[in-house]
Amino acid sequence: MKFLVFIEQREGKIRKASLEALSLASKLGGAPAAAVLPGKGVAALASGLGKHGAGVVYVADQDDLALYSAKGYVGALDAAAKKESPDAVLIAATSMGKDIAPRFAARNGVSVLADVMELRVENGRLVGWRPVYSGKARAEVDCGNAPLQVATTRPNVFPAQSSDAAEPRVESLDLGAIAPRARVVKVETSASKELDVSEADIIVSGGRGIKGPENWTLIRDLQEALGAALGASRAVVDAGWIDHQYQVGQTGKVVSPTLYVACGISGAIQHLAGMGTSKVIVALNKDPEAPIFKVATYGIVGDIFQIVPEVAKAVREAKKE
Amino acid sequence: MNSFVAIAYVPDTETRIKIGADGKSIDESDVKWIVSPYDEYALEEALRIKEAKGAGTVRVAAVGPERAKTGLRECLARGADDAVWIDSGDSRYLDALATARALAAAAREGSYDFLWFGQKGVGYDESLVGPMVAELLDLPHVGNVIKLEVGEGKITAHREIEGAHEIVESTLPVALTAQKGLNEPRYASLKGIMGAKKKTIAEKKLAEMGIPEAAAAGAMVRWRKLELPPPRQACKLIPADDPAAAAKELVRLLREEAKVI
Ligand SMILES: Cc1cc2nc3c(=O)[nH]c(=O)nc-3n(C[C@H](O)[C@H](O)[C@H](O)COP(=O)(O)OP(=O)(O)OC[C@H]3O[C@@H](n4cnc5c(N)ncnc54)[C@H](O)[C@@H]3O)c2cc1C
Numbered sequence: 001m002k003f004l005v006f007i008e009q010r011e012g013k014i015r016k017a018s019l020e021a022l023s024l025a026s027k028l029g030g031a032p033a034a035a036v037l038p039g040k041g042v043a044a045l046a047s048g049l050g051k052h053g054a055g056v057v058y059v060a061d062q063d064d065l066a067l068y069s070a071k072g073y074v075g076a077l078d079a080a081a082k083k084e085s086p087d088a089v090l091i092a093a094t095s096m097g098k099d100i101a102p103r104f105a106a107r108n109g110v111s112v113l114a115d116v117m118e119l120r121v122e123n124g125r126l127v128g129w130r131p132v133y134s135g136k137a138r139a140e141v142d143c144g145n146a147p148l149q150v151a152t153t154r155p156n157v158f159p160a161q162s163s164d165a166a167e168p169r170v171e172s173l174d175l176g177a178i179a180p181r182a183r184v185v186k187v188e189t190s191a192s193k194e195l196d197v198s199e200a201d202i203i204v205s206g207g208r209g210i211k212g213p214e215n216w217t218l219i220r221d222l223q224e225a226l227g228a229a230l231g232a233s234r235a236v237v238d239a240g241w242i243d244h245q246y247q248v249g250q251t252g253k254v255v256s257p258t259l260y261v262a263c264g265i266s267g268a269i270q271h272l273a274g275m276g277t278s279k280v281i282v283a284l285n286k287d288p289e290a291p292i293f294k295v296a297t298y299g300i301v302g303d304i305f306q307i308v309p310e311v312a313k314a315v316r317e318a319k320k321e
Numbered sequence: 322m323n324s325f326v327a328i329a330y331v332p333d334t335e336t337r338i339k340i341g342a343d344g345k346s347i348d349e350s351d352v353k354w355i356v357s358p359y360d361e362y363a364l365e366e367a368l369r370i371k372e373a374k375g376a377g378t379v380r381v382a383a384v385g386p387e388r389a390k391t392g393l394r395e396c397l398a399r400g401a402d403d404a405v406w407i408d409s410g411d412s413r414y415l416d417a418l419a420t421a422r423a424l425a426a427a428a429r430e431g432s433y434d435f436l437w438f439g440q441k442g443v444g445y446d447e448s449l450v451g452p453m454v455a456e457l458l459d460l461p462h463v464g465n466v467i468k469l470e471v472g473e474g475k476i477t478a479h480r481e482i483e484g485a486h487e488i489v490e491s492t493l494p495v496a497l498t499a500q501k502g503l504n505e506p507r508y509a510s511l512k513g514i515m516g517a518k519k520k521t522i523a524e525k526k527l528a529e530m531g532i533p534e535a536a537a538a539g540a541m542v543r544w545r546k547l548e549l550p551p552p553r554q555a556c557k558l559i560p561a562d563d564p565a566a567a568a569k570e571l572v573r574l575l576r577e578e579a580k581v582i
Pocket residue numbers: 206207208209210232233234235236247248249250251252253263264265266267268269270271274284285286287290302303304305334358
């Protein structure tokens with residue numbers, strides 16, 4: 001089965017989620033996969049994709065791909081697909097991936113297995129699992145008899161593998177002038193350049209239990225000790241204690257980190273919708289009846305103002321050993 | 322300025338999910354249905370644009386079984402001018418492309434500056450339909466919009482991405498998908514609810530829109546099985562009498578048992 005994988009980079013750095021998708025493609029296909037890499041000044045990144053499973057890399061390197069546009073990036077993917085004629089296309093379900101996958105699929109007259117958390121091949125067809133109804137159920141999905149199978153993969157779920165492999169063959173794509181009608185004119189990065197929850201292996205989140213915005217220092221301390229990203233419940237976002245970009249849940253980000261630490265978060269169903277698929281969940285809450293304990297792997301019933309600093313301390317000590 | 326707002330009518334997020342007898346879909350018997358929360362942001366923004374310009378219409382559209390009309394009626398009560406219900410007939414599950422084709426066909430019948438969608442329809446949680454409609458109609462789109470400025474023949478939209486905001490300029494007409502933070506949706510007033518009864522909901526069938534029902538029913542993306550998630554193992558509670566000892570034990574478990582730090 002022939003796979004083509006979309007490789008996302010921002011500012012010359014390849015997204016880990018794309019390497020996860022590439023590793024998955026080469027594993028499922030049992031052979032090196034094709035990859036497509038659009039951007040400006042990205043040609044040099046192509047050779048490094050070999051060790052993650054790329055046999056050929058289609059590079060679209062031009063000035064007007066410096067900033068993201070659906071037109072340019074979907075165009076690159078589509079051009080590579082025309083050359084490669086893959087059976088399946090994998091795209092990491094990042095904000096960019098979610099932006100291009102539906103357009104690319106519609107252009108090719110097919111739909112998408114969206115945000116899958118498991119993927120396998122059965123008789124040459126993709127079969128995946130994806131959470132639905134806010135994680136209250138999971139659906140096994142396939143693409144029927146679609147001539148082209150497209151799937152987006154949940155970041156942080158599939159392993160990114162690397163091996164000693166031959167350098168991939170590189171082919172360049174010339175997309176001509178792109179002139180998108182919708183174009184990014186500016187990217188405003190938060191000054192701190194913080195790790196985003198959707199990309200983090202470990203997340204420490206705070207909820208209404210922190211009592212007020214002045215107490216983020218408490219949560220930040222543990223976050224830093226663990227080298228984690230910061231998350232939040234909707235209650236504290238709505239209260240204006242923190243920006244929406246930190247919100248985890250049904251109306252925030254959906255994440256699947258290795259470790260999720262919920263501090264003073266009750267675990268409402270809409271919050272669980274965003275983090276219920278985390279591998280290990282730690283609940284720190286003073287209410288033993290809080291629903292978060294129903295999904296937690298480990299829990300401490302107690303006052304976060306006493307417990308969180310001690311956990312931060314214990315983490316730092318353990319890391320010193 | 323005219324807007325077309327696509328509304329998904331979905332199970333309430335609080336609803337307990339039970340698996341249906343076919344093992345592939347939910348048991349709908351006790352389900353309460355709501356307008357998908359992101360679509361409320363989309364509708365609100367469309368209404369605000371119309372109010373700010375003092376001209377234009379806002380049309381809401383839904384593809385689905387008969388109950389979708391209840392969702393449309395709610396939107397009319399909030400201030401939408403009229404509605405289109407596209408009867409999905411026997412096809413219980415349309416995939417995103419089939420839904421997008423139906424919406425695109427409905428949108429082609431009017432002339433719009435804005436096509437609005439939710440960032441995702443809660444339930445399926447796919448985030449596919451909006452950009453698909455844009456593609457089918459050959460329109461630009463901006464996804465995940467949290468702020469919008471409408472200029473002369475163009476817009477500037479702020480969209481949320483990982484750890485940053487992208488500022489996107491687009492020509493009109495444009496398709497937009499609404500993210501939380503865009504606005505605070507209004508509630509329907511009593512007057513609105515009364516007025517909604519007089520507004521029209523046009524009814525269409527997939528077949529009339531050039532979408533053969535059979536093809537829609539045989540949607541390419543299918544649910545083969547629906548299951549409740551495997552139960553998580555019971556929580557290991559660590560006694561908290563001594564916070565320092567509890568913290569040490571937690572860290573030990575995370576390192577030695579779970580091996581995650
Ligand atoms: C349509 C819809 C969408 C939603 N989307 C989201 C979403 O995306 N994300 C989200 O998070 N929510 C979402 N919600 C809101 C959700 O229902 C809850 O209201 C919210 O998650 C509660 O946040 P919280 O846990 O911080 O606050 P609370 O529910 O108030 O919980 C605070 C917790 O802190 C504990 N606590 C208090 N003080 C201490 C202390 N000193 N030490 C230890 N523990 C303490 C309490 O025991 C309690 O369990 C949504 C709701 C709706 C209706």
